[in-house]
Amino acid sequence: MAYEETGPMRDRLLSKLAAGNVINGDEMPVDVATIGSVVHYSIDGNKVERRTLALPEIARPTGQFISVVTPVGLSLLGRRAGETFEVAIADGGSLAITLAAVEFQPEAEARRRSSSPDDDGPEAA
Numbered sequence: 406m407a408y409e410e411t412g413p414m415r416d417r418l419l420s421k422l423a424a425g426n427v428i429n430g431d432e433m434p435v436d437v438a439t440i441g442s443v444v445h446y447s448i449d450g451n452k453v454e455r456r457t458l459a460l461p462e463i464a465r466p467t468g469q470f471i472s473v474v475t476p477v478g479l480s481l482l483g484r485r486a487g488e489t490f491e492v493a494i495a496d497g498g499s500l501a502i503t504l505a506a507v508e509f510q511p512e513a514e515a516r517r518r519s520s521s522p523d524d525d526g527p528e529a530a
Contacts, residue, residue: 413495414474421479430512436486440473443509444481448500455508458482477502 438444440458447453456471458481464472471478480492480502489503 414476414479417476417479418474421482425483430515433510433512434485435510435513436507437510438481438484438486438504438507439510439512440482441511442507444504445506445508446477446481447503447505448477450501450503453505476500 433439438458440460442458443455444458445453445455457469458473458478459470461472461474464470464478471481473479473482476492476494477500480490481504484490484504486504486506489501491499492502493499
């Protein structure tokens with residue numbers, strides 16, 4: 406079953422999609438947060454957290470993932486390491502978020518694997 410956002414995040418999702426630039430994964434800078442990226446970020450200058458940006462059907466409340474259909478998850482998507490930005494929250498306030506690092510990015514990993522002559526993929530294990 407496909408996920409359909411019908412709640413208050415719908416307009417934010419549509420706005421993010423409309424503002425986004427579609428580029429080939431080969432061209433994605435390694436420090437940009439994409440779906441599947443492992444990111445390190447802080448909220449309002451507090452402790453840095455490590456999470457994987459995930460689609461809602463993958464994100465689980467284990468503390469390992471952050472869904473891209475939450476205000477924080479969506480705001481991280483497409484940001485570059487080192488950026489600090491504000492995100493509005495449901496109570497009318499806002500959070501200052503700093504993307505400290507992109508530890509892993511699927512597009513960068515795909516480029517690394519495709520350029521490595523010794524990597525036979527998971528079948529070689």
